[in-house]
Amino acid sequence: MPNIQRLKNLSGSAAIVGVAESDAIGKVPDKSPLALHSEAALNALDDAGLALSDVDALFTAGWSTLDVAEYLGIHPRFTDSTSVGGSSFVIHVAHAMAAIAAGYCEVALVTHGQSGRSDRAPIPRNSGAPMMQYEYPYGIIGPPVSYALACRRYMHEYGEDRTRQAMAEIAVSTRKWANLNPKAYFYDRPLSFDEYHDSRWVAWPFHLVDCCLVTDAGAAIVITTPERAKNSRKGGVTILGAGEGHDHSMISQMPDLTRAFGRNTGPQALEMAGVSHSDLDLAMIYDSFTYTVMATLENLGFCKPGAAPDFVADQVTAPGGSFPLNTNGGGLSYTHPGMYGIFTVVEAVRQLRGETGERQIKNCELALAHGTGGLLSSTGTVVLGRP
């Protein structure tokens, strides 16, 4: 079990000094995934006032650090290719802090790049893996089908109509945030409740607008010591708490379909940071589906199991509401190249720095970023604070 006292000592021992997306996100057929990694890396280092030559640690997922480091032309002294789906990059933030605190490195670079929409050579899966043997032959393939199985079970346990209403609330409120973010895929496309309910079925109970986008995008994060953060271009955002883990790979092996691993990583990250839910100014929660973010609010402890439909009612998660959620427009309406988790951290850092323009939350001092990976399999949570 995690040693919470030692984790509390680790809290605050590294800071995020740079975040960025690739030059373009959305439809980017003229860039390879490694090109997206690289653009994001250079942009994030520029954001930090650092150069590639400063980087001594590399973290990435989907690709091996071998490929990414070679493409970048760097020779890292600490590397981590932990690849557990879209949560990976949130987990990398915590791993980077641990590595920096232990003395393995000083400037850690986390990169992501994925052409979910336009990839010319998607990475194949191992066809002997249990998921391929027992789920794929039945057409239980990929996130929409798998998450829909979990969502239908949630509806059975907590009520179909109120679950449906909550999913609609999330879709609409998240779109309102996207309408304030010029980089969002659906920046100029509003979404009404009627349009939500009229949207075509992908995998019932999921409408198309319950599902995240499929885009091309890259992002990167630069992490360093608190001392070096002081002299960085924009100052540092402190890493205060973290948690990670997973409890299954394929959906039919999930121990409890309505309770993902955030049930552990949320409380751990908050306890390590020494804060409570009510202290948070912003929640950035991976929204692969409307259902995911709704259930995750319960898993993380913002409300009790089954209470999320009440928690998100009446557009409280929309701009101007009492619970700012996914202010970049989320995977639903901003961008989602496949493993979206890194973008929750990018937006949290920008909000904490107060640089998000029209969608800026007032006095944003403490934020939670949470990634979910695989098929509700893996989660990573971080708590970030303004220094």
Next chain:
Amino acid sequence: MATEYSKPLPVPQPESDHYWEQAAMGKLVAQRCTDCHEFQFYPRVFCTHCSGRSLEWQELSGKGTLFTFTIVHQPPHRGFAGDVPYIAAIVELAEGVKMPSQVIGIEPDPEALSIGMALEVVFEQATDEITLPKFKPALQ
């Protein structure tokens, strides 16, 4: 098979050869631990309940209930283009284990299905080697 089978097929591994061989003969089997007597799905080289290494194969009743389902409208793989809408499901077997499958022999309509409804196994041959255990509403 007259037409080429275009859906993903399982590639049996040494610990699952028996499961797929039995399915091809119209039998649904699972491993049972000789130490703690728990069943497990899917087959492994040890018992995930007690870490015991002694497992035996047992034929299951083929009876179960619908634990959850989705009605798939957008094919997640080109091989399923002609099958949509279809019912993907997790079935809770009478012996206590859950397995992924499909429900067939009933309209793919959320109103026609209910969580907890009784199901029984049917075997659908995919190729000469592979037969998939699926489920249909149980006759009362």
